[in-house]
Each structure stands twice: as C-alpha cells, then as structure tokens.
Amino acid sequence: AQKITQTQPGMFVQEKEAVTLDCTYDTSDQSYGLFWYKQPSSGEMIFLIYQGSYDEQNATEGRYSLNFQKARKSANLVISASQLGDSAMYFCAMGSSGGSYIPTFGRGTSLIVHP
Amino acid sequence: KAGVTQTPRYLIKTRGQQVTLSCSPISGHRSVSWYQQTPGQGLQFLFEYFSETQRNKGNFPGRFSGRQFSNSRSEMNVSTLELGDSALYLCASMGTHNEQFFGPGTRLTVL
Numbered sequence: 001a002q003k004i005t006q007t008q009p010g011m012f013v014q015e016k017e018a019v020t021l022d023c024t025y026d027t028s029d030q031s032y033g034l035f036w037y038k039q040p041s042s043g044e045m046i047f048l049i050y051q052g053s054y055d056e057q058n059a060t061e062g063r064y065s066l067n068f069q070k071a072r073k074s075a076n077l078v079i080s081a082s083q084l085g086d087s088a089m090y091f092c093a094m095g096s097s098g099g100s101y102i103p104t105f106g107r108g109t110s111l112i113v114h115p
Numbered sequence: 116k117a118g119v120t121q122t123p124r125y126l127i128k129t130r131g132q133q134v135t136l137s138c139s140p141i142s143g144h145r146s147v148s149w150y151q152q153t154p155g156q157g158l159q160f161l162f163e164y165f166s167e168t169q170r171n172k173g174n175f176p177g178r179f180s181g182r183q184f185s186n187s188r189s190e191m192n193v194s195t196l197e198l199g200d201s202a203l204y205l206c207a208s209m210g211t212h213n214e215q216f217f218g219p220g221t222r223l224t225v226l
Contacts, residue, residue, distance in 0.1 A: 037217075043220045047217070052212065097213070101209075102173065103215065105158040
C-alpha cells in the first residue's frame with residue numbers, strides 16, 4: 001500500500017520569498033511517480049510538477065521545483081518568489097508506474113501568501 | 116487544447132435520488148478517473164476508465180458506478196443518494212506520466 005504524508009496543515013509566507021512544502025511517502029514499489037497539485041479556492045485541481053522515481057535530477061517547472069530525496073522518501077515542493085496568487089491548497093500525490101494505477105493523495109497543505 | 120470539462124457544475128438532490136455526472140477529457144486522452152473530495156476524507160479515488168473499460172477501482176460501495184463511451188467521455192452515477200455523498204466530484208484525464216489533469220468539478224449537495 002502507498003501512503004503520502006503532509007505534516008504541515010498550514011503555511012504562511014511573505015510575498016517574493018521562497019517556501020518549502022513537505023511531503024513524505026511510503027511505497028514498496030520500485031517504479032513510481034510523485035506529483036504536486038494546487039487547488040485554489042475555486043476548487044479546480046491544477047497539476048504542477050512530476051518526478052519519476054528513476055529521475056536523477058530534481059524536476060523544475062518555472063517557479064516550482066521538487067526536492068526529491070529518494071533515500072529519505074521525501075518529495076518536497078519548493079516555490080520560489082511567492083506571489084499572492086500562490087495562496088491555495090497544495091497536494092502531494094504518488095502513483096505506481098504501469099497499468100495498475102491507483103493514485104494516493106496527501107491531506108494537503110494550505111499556503112497563504114502575505115503581501 | 117481544451118481542458119477537461121465537467122457538467123453540471125452544481126447539483127442539489129435529496130436523499131434516495133440518483134445523479135449522473137458527466138466528464139469530457141482532454142482531446143486524445145483515453146483515461147478518465149473520478150475522485151470524491153470531502154473536508155473529512157480528503158481526496159479519494161473512485162475509479163478509472165480506459166478505452167471504455169474500468170481499469171482501476173477505489174474502495175467505494177456499488178452505488179457508485181461509471182462508464183466510458185467510445186469518444187472517451189465518461190459518466191459517473193450515484194444511486195440512492197445519502198447525505199454523506201455531498202462532496203466535490205472531480206474528473207481527471209491522464210497525461211504521459213500518469214499526471215492527472217482535472218476538470219473544474221461538480222459540487223453535489225444532498226439534502
């Protein structure tokens with residue numbers, strides 16, 4: 001069974017500063033993917049970034065980067081130069097690679113960006 | 116490319132009724148997944164359809180069912196609605212790395 005743990009229910013950051021959202025995972029699979037999603041108050045989930053378990057380099061997408069530490073089973077999201085529009089819920093998720101794919105989501109972290 | 120669309124966006128039903136939700140995936144995507152999101156349980160996977168076949172299933176009772184059509188559009192049906200079925204229902208189509216592209220959701224309220 002897979003498990004995602006997000007230990008920070010809420011985070012606050014000043015506009016233009018960087019923030020790290022924590023995510024740890026547990027799985028017995030060798031091949032898997034890790035994902036981060038953003039959910040603004042409107043409700044729509046937005047895919048942000050993907051990291052494959054065999055990728056040696058940390059994934060980056062614009063201001064988002066994923067700090068992947070395989071031995072520690074952590075996949076933290078780093079948002080650089082925070083903007084007011086980054087205020088939202090952030091979900092970490094994982095899924096095994098291959099045909100049988102049932103994704104597992106964390107409980108989420110609420111991020112508030114202060115001006 | 117148009118994103119994932121879901122209809123209706125809002126729905127109010129009473130206990131015992133049934134409801135059908137619709138989802139159109141991103142053009143070319145053949146996998147459609149459904150999720151239920153509630154404050155208490157978080158985001159839970161319902162099922163996934165691929166090429167008109169249910170490929171994966173979460174841990175929900177048989178009152179929750181779905182289907183997928185040849186054009187990849189999918190419908191989800193909930194029969195004999197209960198108060199606890201009030202939730203945001205999200206549909207997603209799957210990308211190359213199994214990332215999920217979500218629709219805007221259907222907010223269902225059961226009275």
